[in-house]
Amino acid sequence: MPRTQPLRTEAIVLRQRPIGDADKVCVLLSPAHGRMEAVARGVRKTTSRLAGHVDTLSRGTFQLARGRSMYIVTQAQTLDAWPSLHDDIDRLSLAVGVAELIDRTAMPDVGSRSLYRLTQESLARVAEADDPAAAVRWFQLRWLDQQGYQPELDACVRCRAALEPAGNGLAALEGGVVCPDCHRAGAGAPLSSTAFRLLRYMRRSSFDLTAQVRVNRAAASEVDRHLSALVEHALDGRLRSSSFAQALEGAARGARNTREVDHAAV
Amino acid sequence: MQRSPVTAPTLARLIDAFHRLPGIGPKSAQRLAYYILRAPREEAEALAEALLEVKDRTQLCGVCQNITDVDPCAVCSDPNRAAETICVVEEPLDIVAIERTGAHRGRYHVLHGAISPMDGIGPEDLKVRELLARLGDQGVQEVILATNPNLEGEATAGYLSRVIGAMGLRITRLAHGLPVGADVEYADERTLREALTHRVLMDGEPDRYEAR
Ligand SMILES: [Zn+2]
Ligand SMILES: [Zn+2]
Numbered sequence: 001m002p003r004t005q006p007l008r009t010e011a012i013v014l015r016q017r018p019i020g021d022a023d024k025v026c027v028l029l030s031p032a033h034g035r036m037e038a039v040a041r042g043v044r045k046t047t048s049r050l051a052g053h054v055d056t057l058s059r060g061t062f063q064l065a066r067g068r069s070m071y072i073v074t075q076a077q078t079l080d081a082w083p084s085l086h087d088d089i090d091r092l093s094l095a096v097g098v099a100e101l102i103d104r105t106a107m108p109d110v111g112s113r114s115l116y117r118l119t120q121e122s123l124a125r126v127a128e129a130d131d132p133a134a135a136v137r138w139f140q141l142r143w144l145d146q147q148g149y150q151p152e153l154d155a156c157v158r159c160r161a162a163l164e165p166a167g168n169g170l171a172a173l174e175g176g177v178v179c180p181d182c183h184r185a186g187a188g189a190p191l192s193s194t195a196f197r198l199l200r201y202m203r204r205s206s207f208d209l210t211a212q213v214r215v216n217r218a219a220a221s222e223v224d225r226h227l228s229a230l231v232e233h234a235l236d237g238r239l240r241s242s243s244f245a246q247a248l249e250g251a252a253r254g255a256r257n258t259r260e261v262d263h264a265a266v
Numbered sequence: 267m268q269r270s271p272v273t274a275p276t277l278a279r280l281i282d283a284f285h286r287l288p289g290i291g292p293k294s295a296q297r298l299a300y301y302i303l304r305a306p307r308e309e310a311e312a313l314a315e316a317l318l319e320v321k322d323r324t325q326l327c328g329v330c331q332n333i334t335d336v337d338p339c340a341v342c343s344d345p346n347r348a349a350e351t352i353c354v355v356e357e358p359l360d361i362v363a364i365e366r367t368g369a370h371r372g373r374y375h376v377l378h379g380a381i382s383p384m385d386g387i388g389p390e391d392l393k394v395r396e397l398l399a400r401l402g403d404q405g406v407q408e409v410i411l412a413t414n415p416n417l418e419g420e421a422t423a424g425y426l427s428r429v430i431g432a433m434g435l436r437i438t439r440l441a442h443g444l445p446v447g448a449d450v451e452y453a454d455e456r457t458l459r460e461a462l463t464h465r466v467l468m469d470g471e472p473d474r475y476e477a478r
Binding site for chain 1: 383417453
């Protein structure tokens with residue numbers, strides 16, 4: 001086998017899984033190489049110098065050698081550790097949703113700078129924005145656009161009538177909004193005018209502008225539901241991490257006065 | 267695995283069985299099988315017996331869910347182990363590691379895994395219900411979350427602290443910090459940040475949790 005040059009790339013660690021006794025496989029998103037799998041050796045040992053630099057949900061520069069079946073991480077240096085993703089369970093849950101979507105749809109050897117930038121910016125926003133859920137909403141809409149599932153928000157997907165805000169429905173299977181007539185005839189789930197306006201505003205505005213819009217909880221969770229339906233239609237399957245988000249929500253309902261986790265040394 | 271046609275089928279079957287074990291490659295599997303072949307019959311019998319007994323005789327402790335021969339297990343039935351403190355771990359082997367330190371005099375609870383949001387593994391797939399049932403009754407004052415410092419361990423600890431938080435118990439988590447023997451200059455950003463945030467006082471008694 002010819003010896004190949006080590007490959008240097010910036011990448012985001014989307015997820016990891018254990019392999020062998022002390023190794024992990026890191027699933028990476030690289031701007032130039034798309035989705036990559038690379039073995040990080042010995043990172044489950046406490047003595048590993050590499051372990052902290054290949055953490056899930058971090059961004060770094062990687063040097064990779066081509067192994068027999070997978071890349072091998074030979075060096076890594078963290079650029080963004082996004083500590084708040086790991087300190088705050090709600091942010092963690094949202095960030096995992098972003099990572100899962102990219103993990104399941106990014107292709108090996110298909111580099112996409114725009115997808116990489118969207119992923120990086122979205123994880124940074126989930127880590128830092130006042131309303132991290134808004135960052136995920138904006139991410140999902142842009143992800144749909146990039147995947148070619150841009151939801152139709154201007155004309156009824158059934159009859160092509162121009163849309164007004166009131167009385168519409170959202171038909172995930174058909175890829176967008178249906179007019180009041182088609183909705184009354186049975187198409188789509190109800191779409192409130194607030195949710196419709198928010199979707200349209202998100203479509204034409206930057207995240208920073210979108211983040212300034214104050215939406216009530218009901219409208220926000222309605223938009224979340226519709227976006228999830230659109231995303232799951234595009235994925236052709238369920239978003240697995242959403243069940244963790246639901247479990248957390250259930251736990252929060254049962255425990256309104258959550259205490260801080262202290263630290264102890266055993 | 268490629269196998270020579272001259273290998274006897276019975277031997278091949280043993281090689282295959284070893285090869286299925288974690289961390290055993292085809293070469294090691296072959297070596298182990300030939301070792302057993304040449305070993306005295308008693309040694310083979312002892313191994314076979316041990317294998318069957320571990321399947322027949324062990325069970326999960328009805329209290330802490332650790333693997334045990336007797337229910338409740340030795341730790342759960344030991345009156346000298348503080349019942350007020352429960353250390354929650356992902357796997358039985360984690361207990362072995364913590365016991366070696368001798369620094370935990372309380373009890374344990376084994377989850378048998380960790381929440382993995384991306385794989386759809388949730389609290390209902392772990393021994394969480396059994397843990398919450400223990401906390402409901404008398405005596406428990408502190409829960410130490412000793413899950414791994416990775417995404418799955420963090421998700422598990424975060425979920426549990428939210429659920430347990432409502433019960434008025436003290437919840438602690440293992441400190442993250444520099445590994446013993448490591449150089450500061452090689453530490454990654456998050457570890458160093460955690461180590462700084464949870465730094466300890468040098469004079470007098472270290473600010474360390476002591477099990478009651
Ligand atoms: Zn229509
Ligand atoms: Zn027990």
